[in-house]
Amino acid sequence: MTYPENYKYTKEHEWVLIEGDKGTIGITDHAQSELGDIVFVDLPKPGAAINKGQTFGSVESVKAVSDIYAPVSGEVLEINTGLSATPEKLNSDPHGEAWLIKVKLAKPGEINELLAPADYQKYIGA
Amino acid sequence: MPRISIQGKKPSLTPGAAAENRHNICVFNKKQRPAAAIQDQPTSLENASKSLEKSLLTPGKLAKTTPNATLKITSPWMPDTTELKRTPLFETHLASKAKMVDFGGWNMPVQYSSIIEEHNAVRTAVGLFDVSHMGEIEVRGPQALSLVNYVATNNAAKLKPWQAHYSALLYEHGGVVDDILVHRLPDGNMFLCVNASNQEKDFEHIKQVVGKSFDAEVDFASDRYAQIAMQGPKALATLQKLTKTNLSEIKYYWFADGAVGGTPARIARTGYTGEDGFEIYIAPGEAPGIWNELLKAGEEFAIRPCGLGARNTLRLEAAMALYGHELTASINPLEANLGWIVKMDKGDFVGRAALEKAQTAGLTRGLVGFEMKERGIGRDGYEVWIEGKPAGWVTSGGPSPTLNKNIGLCFLPAAKALPDIAIQVIIRNTPVEAVTVPAPFYKRAKA
Secondary structure, X not given: OOOOXXXXXXXXXXXXXXXXXXXXXXXXXXXXXXXXXXXXXXXXXXXXXXXXXXXXXXXXXXXXXXXXXOXXXXXXXXXXXXXXXXXXXXXXXXOOOOOOEEEEEOOHHHHHHOEOHHHHHHHXXX | OOOOOOOOOOOOOOOOHHHHHHOOOOOOOHHHHHHHHHOOOOOXXXXXXXXXXXXXXXXXXXXXXXXXXXXXXXXXXXXXXXXXXXXXXXXXXXXXXOEEEEEXXXXXXXEOOOHHHHHHHHHHOOEEEEOOOOEEEEEEOOOHHHHHHHHEOOOHHHOOOOEEEEEEEEOOOOOEEEEEEEEEOOOOOEEEEEOHHHHHHHHHHHHHHHOOOOOOEEEXXXXXXXXXXXXXXXXXXHHXXXXXXXXXXXXXXXXXXXXXXXXXXXXXOOOOOOOOEEEEEEOHHHHHHHHHHHHHHOHHHOOEEEOHHHHHHHHHHOOOOOEOOOEOOOOOOOOOOOHHHOOHHHOOOOOHHHHHHHHHHOOOEEEEEEEEOOOOOOOOOOEEEEOOEEEEEEEEEEEEOOOOEEEEEEEEEHHHOOOOOEEEEEEOOEEXXXXXXXXXXXXXXXX
């Protein structure tokens, strides 16, 4: 699995794609691989505020529960509602179709604190 | 049927003396468990693999990550891997790119590809498990049967030669030391299969309670056996290719000594999945070769090697107890629905007096199945409420791949340990609706 060049990453294994003042957030391929078969996703409602470094939802695999941490602060614009019926998409396409939420950025400067793809891959030892 | 004789040592056991006992910490007070477990929630995806292990581990024990060739986890508490014990199939698992975890002090595969796919392979065809971490204890001598009958709850005197049954070792106070399989050999000797993380404790317990009062020798035999479980509706057809023993003549919970792939093997029609299948005891040095032959024999049925993850989801659907979860030193077998393996009328046995007292006083709690009604997964250690008040705890819980529901087992006050009781499982401080249901959740169709 490749780590898209235009995404930024966190040490907690989330990614964010910035487009203008909006960000799309998901979990990394490394995260889904460590979790195994994902069977449950819990996401905030549109309109909710998320804060960088704080948990905004959770994913569960057959064996494990994991919090998802916000890579950036902002307001939730949209959630990927399809994941509630097909959480397994997080295993097959974590960097694409299985994005989690879209947010309006509150502090665009925060993205400078995130990891570039090469740095993230180095971090996970890929 | 010939008697097998297995000799030799497990080749790749790593532990030093310290490691021998470090995993033997499996007793904890259930009453204290729920609150502690709730604080145990993982805090980030970074911790996912830790919690993956933790959920398989004996509660109360610190989970450790397991660095190896196929799995790299950045963790501030990387353990010294030399502390972890290995089965003779360790290298085989690494070569198969299995995800390895610390399970009660053993470095074991939790999954090879996907827990769900491995689970489904066992339900629909056949799967292969390395269960060499399980312990073996041999009891030999004129009073071997009497000894076993005195330390274990089921009535070993009812066993015919080549027959096996499920039983339990108890403390005098009635709590469970371990749940075990007892096999009766034609010469009167007894072969016990015990849980991995309890094996030294069991051995010491048996020696301690029987003292010298029986004319029998208790032998810690774990190093002489590897154990491979082949489970699923196609297990018989697969295994039959590699043995001359007529497997269809071995009834459920009977066993035979024969050969598998030319290697002396004890073949028991037992298992921990709710499916038909066999547990095969062989010399440790033969395990890698036999493992690969068994996988090859199962190719036509799309056999899969299966890890402890699938072993756990399979046994949970079948509502089979897991020591450290449904059974502990502070839970008696009657509470855990194991009255069927406790034979009060067989004569005295260790723990009998305490159970009699508990029965007379009336059981205070019982184990019951549940399924989630709302979105959410009730997991091991979560608190259970009834009508807004704390009532019990989840002993084992998770998604059921076969039923596509979120299921579990929980302890509740005896009067509420019945089907159709509305309960709430506390998932991250939020009560989520569930209902008690009859267990097992899954029963295979009888052939």
